Amino acid sequence: MSTMASTAYVRSEMVGPQKAPPSMIGPIGWARKNLFSSPINSVLSIVAALFIVWCLIPVIRFTLIDAVWTGDDRAACAQASGACWAYVKAYLPQFIYGRYPIDQRWRVDIVFLMLAVALVPMLIPRAPFKRLNALFLLTVYPLASFVLxxxxxxxxxxRFLPDDIVGPGPVxxxxxxxxxxxxxxxxxxxxARLLGLRASQSGSAIGIVLGALAVVFMVVGADFGLVPVETANWGGLLVTLVVAVTGMVASLPLGVILALGRRSKMPVVRIASVTFIEVCRGVPLITxxxxxxxxxxxxxxxxxxxDKLLRALxxxxxxxxxxxxxxIRGGLQSISRGQYxxxxxxGLSYPQRMRLIILPQALRVVIPGIVGSFISxxxxxxxxxxIGLFDLLGQIQASANDAKWASPVTGITGYIFAAMVFWAFCFSMSRYAAFTERRLDRSRRG
Amino acid sequence: MAAGDIGARSFGGRAAAIINNPSVRGLVFQIAFVAALVWFAWDIADNTARNLQKANIAAGFGFLDRTAGFGIVQKLVYYTEASSYGRALLVGLLNTLLVAGLGIVIATILGFIIGVARLSPNWLIARIATAYIEILRNIPLLLQLFFWYFAVLRAVPGMREKWTFLGIFHINIGGLHVPRPVFADGAGTVGLALIIGVVAAVLVARWGRKRQEATGQAPPAGWIGVALIIGLPLIAYFALGRPISFDVPVFNDQGPILRRGFQAGSGMTVIPEFFGLLLALSLYTAAYIAETVRAGISAVGHGQSEAAHSLGLRNGQTLRYVVIPQAMRVIIPPLTNQYLNLTKNSSLAVAVAYPDLVSVGGTVLNQTGQAVEMVTIWMIFYLGLSLLTSFVMNIWNRRVALVER
Known part of the structure; x- marks a missing residue:
């Protein structure tokens, strides 16, 4: 009986890896892990899902399904139970330009366009000509916008030369x-001569400042043939952007000076800077x-x-x-002593040290913080x-009471529109800040 | 001190040595700076004095004693139109403190809940918290305030109707109408009992903590505290023959339509301006506090919660005994800032005419033209509040700060 077949089985190759059970991978596995990992979690998930549905349905109904998209006056929206987008459409030019004369709005468009064209390459880390671009944004752009x-x-x-020599006027x-x-x-x-210093250095600095001032006066005083537009007629997004951009452009150099002043070794300068900073930060903007x-x-x-607008600015x-x-002070403090x-x-002088060594490093570190403060x-x-200016919100608030469009849903539609605009601006800024933060982290680690 | 140095060094007689001496340069620069500041301030003061004289306005705080002549809808202290401007400002100040204080409490509770929710392992909960934070933080507070006040709170019933919740809260466009407590003799004792209850609860909590540290067993200090805080005043209330009664708001829904509505002077009315502002402030600030809390909790190393879990603590216990106490050290400084921001932001009250300090001050300013004095009062109040808050929070911060050997 030697021919009895051996029943022993020996596998000649390895078993291939088994697929994970369907309950552990894919959407089901994901849901088990993230939504139903425990009884309490399951209950929470269901409650949360119900909450989302409970919130979203009225919002979608109001903004999309029940909304009124077309119409010429309040009759379209008087009976509506949803948003009155027709009103936003009718008022859109006002929300952007305020009461800026219609035939002059191309000037505002150019200002917006210049900002976009200059800002976009500024925000892309790889784009070239950063320095020139910054120079444009901080000097040429404000001047051109002002004139436009x-x-x-x-x-x-x-002011002071007597009238009989030369009458009041540009001359x-x-x-x-x-x-x-x-x-x-x-x-x-x-x-400089008395003190025995070389006159050239301080002389050239003064020369540059005076020359720049002369150019500024020439540009703002020149007649480009543009119709003057009173700031009282500005409004909407235009005012919002003017206030925001002016605040940003002006606050950077002022902030640098104040931050340096706060870290100065001279007590008088330090006390003055600290007082200014703390008083401003301690009181509400409205005061x-x-x-x-x-x-x-x-x-x-x-x-x-x-001007009222200038005062606000x-x-x-x-x-x-x-x-x-x-x-910026945070950035200055993060620079190690060795750099100073x-x-x-x-042998660099104080201005040189700051301009060439410290500030370039410090400002880079605080870009996320700067963007964050721009958001606020x-x-x-x-x-x-x-205080009675018509920015985007002010304009919307004013238009909602316009008898031509007054309806129960006009106001809330305006607020939703404003919220979307502000949210889009602020959210993209905050994403950008997060992006730079990650980039800086990486460059510092690597 | 600088003068001595210079004397010694310039003894050689070289002017350059003096000029290149940093302390001399500093001194000269500072003198020039002070001179410029003084000149600037003097110029401003001179112009102001001249402009005020022209406008026939007497400088100084004398106007505070004059009769205000305007009414204020919400007052925590006695005030009538015949009261003085100073009294009006006091009313505004108290209103600011009221809305800011309540706002801080609500924002903190909400902010902690949302901050913890944002880190929840439950995906949906975390998403809801993230959406809340990202939406609320990126929309201007003033817009949110307008939304709540003009859009939402105007959607409630008109003066002749009402919505009722839980039988005692009545809402219509006039605000929230609730019963008003009327204090008779002995009400003070009940209040005293409440204070004693709170103090006793704190002491019990402290004793409970000590006992837990000593023996490892935690007595139910929380429950005892709650019983003390609620029980003591209740006992006093009944023992003294119920000295506090309630004046229920009277609502007329019979008769001619113009007679319907809440009867004036009955019950207590919380004005909608207060509600709108409180809602906007606390929801907005809660988003920031949530981010602060999230950052603080994330800053606690993962090993801490893993160690706590391996010791057998549940999720809630880990959070309560291990993570939060450590996170608090990171959270408190930015939390202080958020409290200050909320207080400063309460000045937006002026946009919905809630009578806070800025709003009342604005009215006073318009009536008297005392711009300099009014702005000074505002600034002193907010600066003082900032300093006080940072002072208190610093003390607390020092208590929870890591004690190193």
Whole structure:
């Protein structure tokens, strides 16, 4: 019986890996892990799902299903139980430009376009010409926008030369400017000579400042043939962006100065900076705006009046500068001592140390913080509505009471629209901040 | 001190040595700076004095004693139109404190819940918390305030109708109408009993903690505390023959349509402005507090909760005894900032005419033209509050801070 077949079985190859059970992978596995991992979790998931449905259904019904999309006046929306998008459509130009004259709105468009064209490459880390671009955004752009939006042609009259030599007007102003510049250069030169310093360095710095001022005066005083548009006619997104961008552009240099002042070794400068920063940060923006709108006129000499928008801009810029200073101070503190000492050791002066070594590093570190403070600034621009300017929110608030479109849903539609606009701006900024933060983290690790 | 140095060094007679001396440069620069500041301040003061004189406004705080002549809808202390401007500002100040204080409490509770929810292992819950934070944080507070006040709170019934919740809360466009407590003789004793109850509860909690540290057994200090806080005043209330009664708001729904509605002077009315502001402030700030809490909890190392789990603590216990106490150290400083922000943001009250300090101050400013004084009062109040809050929170922070050897 030797031929009995062996029943022993020996596998000649390995068993292939088994697929995970369907309950562990795929949507079911995911749901088991993330939604139904325990009885309590299951209950929570169901409650949460019901909550979402309970929230979303009315929102979708209101904004989409029951919404009114077309119509010419309040009759379209009077009986509506959903959003009145027809009203937003009818008012959209006002929400963007305010009461800016219709045939002049191309000027606003150019300003928006320039901002977009200059800003986008600024935000992409790989895009070239960062320095030139920043220079454009901080100098040429504000000047060009000012001329485009207001129409320029500021009446420069001059102040102190007697009328019988030359009457008030641009010529007198130019003469006075030249005279004052000459005196300043003379004084600086004399002082440098007396102290035995090389006059060229301080002289060239003064020269650059005076030259830049001359260019600014020339541009704002020149007549480009644009119709002047009063700031009282500005409104909507235009005012929101003007306030926000001015606040951002002005607060950066001011913030740097304040932050450096706060870390200065000179007690007087330090105390002054700390006081300014802490007072601004300690009070609500609305009191600063009230101060700018009711107190600033008191501070000015007789006959000098500031535009309402300009007053708000000054208030916002100073307020924002204090917050910016704290952000930048954080960056300055993160720079190691060795950098300061190294810069000193190679014989750089204080301005050189800051400009060439410290600030480039410090500002890079705090980009997320700067963007974060821009977000709060952007949201805070709505407060100018309280002192009677018509920003996007103010414009919407005003239009909702317009008898032509008044209906129970007009107001809430306007708010939803405003919320979407503000949310889009702020959310993209916060995503950008998060993106830079990750990038900086990576570059620091690697 | 600087002068001595200079004298010694410039003894050689070289002017350059003086000029290149950093302390001399600093001194010169500071003197120039102070001079510029003084000139600037003097110029402003001079202009202001001249402008005020022209506008016939007397500088100084004398106006605070004059009769205000305007009414305030919500007042925590006695105030009539015949009261002084100073009294009006006091009413506004108390209203600011009321809305900020309540807002802080609500925002903290909500913020902690949402912050913890954001880290929940449950995907849906975490998503809801994230959506809440991302939506609320990226929309201006003023817009949210308008939304709640003008859109939502205007959707409630008109003056002649009402919605009723739980039998005692009545809502219509006039606000929230609730019974008003009327205090008779002996009500003070009940209040005293409440205070004693709170103090006793704190002491019990402390004793419970000590006992747990010593023996490992936790007495039910929480329940005892709750019993003390609720029980003591209740006992006093009944023992003294119920000295607190309630004035229920009277609602007329009979008769001619114009006579219907809540009877004036009955019950207590919480104005809708207060509600709108409180809602907007606490929901908005809760989003920020949630982020703060999330960051604080994330900062506690993962090993801590793993160790706690391996010791056999449940999820809730881990959170309560291990993670939160450590996270608090990270959370408190930014939390202080959020409290201050909320207080400062309460000044948006002026947009919905809730009579807070800024709103009342604005009215006073318009009536008297005392811009400088009014802005000064605002700034002193908010600055003082900021300093006080940071002071208190610093003390607390020091208590929970890591004690190193």
């Amino acid at each position: 939006l207001t129409g320029g042609h500021i009446g420069l009259r001059g 007198r102003f130019a003469l006075e400017f030249a005279l004052v510049s000459f005196v300043i250069i003379l004084l600086v030169g004399l002082g 600063v705006l009230f101060m700018a709108s009711v107190m600033l006129p008191l501070f000015l000499p007789e006959g000098v009046t500031f 000054i208030g916002v810029a100073l307020f924002q500068a204090a917050y910016m200073a704290e952000v 000492e190294g810069a000193m050791a190679i 600034l952007f949201k805070d621009t709505t407060l100018v509505a309280i």
